[in-house]
Amino acid sequence: MTRALKRLLREPLTGFLLLGALLFALDARTGEAPSGGAIEVPPARVAAARERLQQQLGREPTGAELGAQLDGWLEQELLYRAALDLGLAEGDPIIRRRLAQKMGLLLEQRAADREPTDTELRELLAEQPERYAEPTRYRFEHAYYPREEHGAAAARVAADALARLRNSPDAPPPTGTPFFAGQRFDDLGTPQLRKIFGQDFAAELAALPAGDWQGPVASGYGAHLVRIIERVPGRPATLEDVRSELVSEWREQVRRQARRDALAELRERYPLRLPDSP
């Protein structure tokens, strides 16, 4: 496909026209739309009516029964065609609204009808790298010194325990008080860390060296001593890490853009003329 053709296909107006042609073709096939000429009852409708009657009657319907079944449809179709010929659809606010809504939906749906290219996804990723980035993850253990046990002294109690540990290398590791969510975490990313310990604790952890017991670190619950066993530093996401998220984000943006573009284009096609002020 030539580049010009591709561009043409991406134009909302082209899509608009193609869709129009498609609708026309569909209408032509079902035979329900063109006004004026003879009314041909769509075969599918006849078949459906026959089936319904068969179920009701338990036998093949007569021609008259079938005719009666189709009368309602025919009556509506006759009135509909006559109304179209008289131009009654013009200026009817309900029809106007319905058609505008259908068109809007069609334009938006068409926009999301293709798959994004890798280049498009990379561009999207580059726009908000922090949103997709892999955060720092931790394997760590902690000893908890509750506020309700130690009050304002919680940090000092924790610091004392750390000092004892540092002064005697053979001392057992600090245990503190058992913590509701556990004392050891094998793989906790920053957002999950925040949910359990709060934002300040998560921020402090980021600044601690790994290897030895450190602290005290404050949380909403009291004070903690922390030993980071392993820290996996955060890194920007690659395309493959977050492809599915990027695809849905791309669709969302394309849909919004398509509506804006289509409306802008339609505005040019149908120039607005305001009434002269008196």
Place this chain on the structure above:
Amino acid sequence: MMRHLYPLPVIALALLLAGCDAGGGRGAPVAGGSPTPGPDGHCSDGRAGFKNVYFGDLHTHTSFSLDAYFFNAMTDPAAAHRYARGLDALPLPAIGSEDVFTKGREIRIDRPLDFNAVTDHAEFLGGFKLVCDNTGQTQQACDQAIGQGIRDDIVAIARGEVPFQTALAQSIINQSPTDMIAWAQTKAMNDDNYAPCEFTTLHGYEFSSNELSQMFHRNVIFNGPTEAMPLDVLSSFKLTTATHPENGNDDWDLFDHLQQNCLNVPGCQALTIPHNANLSDGRMYLAAGEAAGMTVLGELDGVPLGRKLEFSDVYFPMTADDARLRRELDRSFEMTQHKGQSECAIGLDGEYLANDEGFDPACGFEINKSVCLGRADDPPGCAELCTGAPEDPNFCHHRTAGGNLVERCASTGPDGASGTGEAADGTGNCSHPLDYYRNAMAEGLKIKQTLGVNPYKVNITASLDTHNADSGNAVEAGFKGHTGVLDDEPFEQLGFWACDNAGGDEDPSDPANCSNRQFLDFSRTLNPGGLAGVWAPQNTRDDIWQAIHRGESFGTSGPRIRVRTLASWDPLPNRICSELASGRDLIASGEFPNAARMGGDLPPRPDGAGAPWFAAVAIQDPEGYPLQSLDIIRGYLDGEGAPKVEVINGAAQTAQAVTLPSRQDCSVQTGAHPATLCAVWQDQDFVAGRGDSFWYARVREIPSCRWSTYNCHVENDVDCGLLDPANGLFPEESGLQGFEGCCITRGEPGSFSGENHFHSIEERAWASPVWYSAP
């Protein structure tokens, strides 16, 4: 009647975690740091045998709602989800501007939510958005023609006092097919913004029956494949609503619709969340045996009114089948939200409360409609809480008669039949004990005795009910309203002086030229709303919905407090506290064969079993304040079969004296107040053979500043000594015009003086009850 606790509540401050490391997941890759689905479809934070806690909001309006469109037209369901997930800022009109189409500021959520449901009004869903949103010109025309009227009349509309022409137009316009398109768009946006394991969106809408002053609303939340969802929403407006307003069958209409269009459709599941019972004037939960002046075809003994003959005052008693249908759909109760709290209210404990003191002092929290009128015959609790001091709860300073100050309903009934006098007067300006959760639940125990099923049995969540699309924005400090241009300015938020102004030339600042001059509380009685919490294996649409449906859920007034409970026929070991807190599924593990989790039913009483045991554990919000008290509320039938509620405040509590926040900057002294509280308690007063019971836990934080206090004391430095004695308004040179609602105003024209309020609140959480259903 407050009885001894036996054994004394076990306050377990140390929570042992039995050799398990929680929260770490399985080491699976985590995109963006959040849990992700593995190849088997399970989430990386799922742990076999454990449940995690997730927080969300189940009540948000966007511009697809007929009212919210004219408060802030720049949003849609996708914008609400993206705000809640922390992806995008949310556009809002400028403060002071009435232009709802132009962004003047934007806000971001403080912490992302785990799940969210947008619940726009079914009534004319998406209509104004679709009709008015074409060009700038149409928007302005729409806004002038309709929006201005809606904003001007909002108080009347909220009370259901809609002018006949408006009601007629609404009834007709409501028949337009636009809602199907908006509903389809809503579902598509929900699906697009669903990120399994990280962020769940739920399909939902609000059914907003509002006739005859009775707020009688329910949110509908769906589960299952989107293709199985109903194609349209059910609106409470009917063609006849304007000419013949009635609400007698509105609940049954909704339940029938959902049964036919969802429950009977393979794959489709639905639940409903009744809300704002506090504003229903006794309509949401009808009393057993009360006919309210209606003709009843049948025996009403022990049963409330059920369906009615349309366009008549002829009712049938509620049937067992209908009670079952209601119980099948009403699964969760919105305990608190923007328009106030619905657990209990001072002065409305009525004949239900068994405590000797006759009131529960913890019920002064975010009451929208108060029956404390400052009279000698005020019910118990009013005088005790409302002492005239600046530190009194906010409700003590309600001033709008007929709106926020009302009488207790002498009788209650559907079709606006509630009233204060001998005969129902239909004014709706009343409030009733059954407008509050724990009384209504107790009443349901009584109905079960006759019908064999408890139609009122419902578990607990809480939500926002924002009309700004800012799902999950439940923060007190900096709160600027939840209805866009309607309540973002100080005078709107805090209230203002007004006249009847029938002639159009009256002036609130001139008491001599102001008929019926009164202070309108307006949004001063409102609040930022609450959040829903669930205990679920993982964060997927099905897991979250099922947790709400089975009632393994709780509501909070905003903070992310965790609370979890369990009841058992067997004595509970002390380790129950740490086990519950760790998220372990103690029922599935089989360790407690005669127990039930929150939201569940106790198994049949084993032979020889004594009174049941109840355990509750609460953990503070890691970014919030410490806990003060864990309360246990018990509902039961007494020896005469009367529904009763007993409140055990402080079943576990802080050992330290509780103080108010700083008057200077609202800072809170955390001291040695606990981060966790746990109570293990036996219901010694339980009597087998007296029917059903329930037990739920309520947990309260130490006091912190209410949003209005941040506004008056911290964000602004309002000095009520500067009020003009002539009219009780701030003079222009004070720069404080519009902040009159910060003041207790005393005196009369010529002698007005003011004193600053200092309202603090005890933020809280409520866990779904454990139920005992007698055979």
